[in-house]
Amino acid sequence: MSGDYEQFIYKIKIKSGIDLALYKEAQMKRRLTSLYEKKGYNSFEEYFSTINRDQELFNEFLDRITINVSEFYRNNKRWEVLEKNILPKILQRTKRPKLWSAACSSGEEPYTLAMIMSNFMPLTDVRILATDIDENILARAKLGIYPERSLQEAPEDMKKKFFTKDGSFYKVSEEVKRAVSFKKHNLLSDPYGGPYDLIVCRNVLIYFTEEAKDLIYHKFSQCLNPGGILFVGSTEQIFNAGQYGFEAEDTFFYKKCL
Incomplete structure (x- = not known):
């Protein structure tokens, strides 16, 4: 696991309680790299620094990492x-x-x-x-x-x-x-x-x-x-x-x- 990504998942766990190390690394890393590159960032460190300050971007990150099929008042x-x-x-x-x-x-x-x-x-x-x-x-x-x-x-x-x-x-x-x-x-x-x-x-x-x-x-x-x-x-x-x-x-x- 690269140091940049390792630091990122450590900080995310402290911030949210979500442990990205429990997900398949290749898939999750690919998904998140694609997300931060689309937003114009160059590293996990830069990306974390921004989502740590910007709640809307952090919410978007949370939405991206969970494959959510539930909803309120479903049926x-x-x-x-x-x-x-x-x-x-x-x-x-x-x-x-x-x-x-x-x-x-x-x-x-x-x-x-x-x-x-x-x-x-x-x-x-x-x-x-x-x-x-x-x-x-x-x-x-x-x-x-x-x-x-x-x-x-x-x-x-x-x-x-x-x-x-x-x-x-x-x-x-x-x-x-x-x-x-x-x-x-x-x-x-x-x-x-x-x-x-x-x-x-x-x-x-x-x-x-x-x-x-x-x-x-x-x-x-x-x-x-x-x-x-x-x-x-x-x-x-x-x-x-x-x-x-x-x-x-x-x-x-x-x-x-x-």
Whole structure:
């Protein structure tokens, strides 16, 4: 690893918590060299010196290093169902529901959940556990800075209430960030904790084998309270929900049988 790049990744880790050494060096170095050359810089040292002073350029750098397929209120009709039909029933059973956003990627999902919960209770009372296996993506999530495209489906009132515009990027408010705790977690091997009242795990299990999915659904069921809900992605319908102790509550929402 060249000294210039080595120094760059060291400084980025101190500044943001993101460890570029965990990425494939050749690919990441090529991507970042192309980025700084386009901007007219001649070295990683010169590039860091600038992004360290210029928040907009730093945000652009963050956007470039993460391959982000998540977004706020993704498939927003499903989030409407959560808000109007699912959460009121959960809140009838408990005033302080235990909420888990599993495989949360860069944070859009748990932050969306926090914003929706703010319609039911003060954000100071909301506690959401958000987990992912990738430490870099978790570091990005904790920063809470997103490109405009991540907010395409977010309602205008939520954008106004919970985001600050910073150039072409948006920063999540501190009160929303405080409602979410991020933690590294491997769905296949780590303990699940609980019991939870709602687990959100969307657009992730499509990447797992049938055997792995089977294991994860069983574990989700075991760590949910009776009547608790599993919210899955729009390509992840569970056709044999009964074998995991679930029944369909709504499309893509599964309730643990009482």
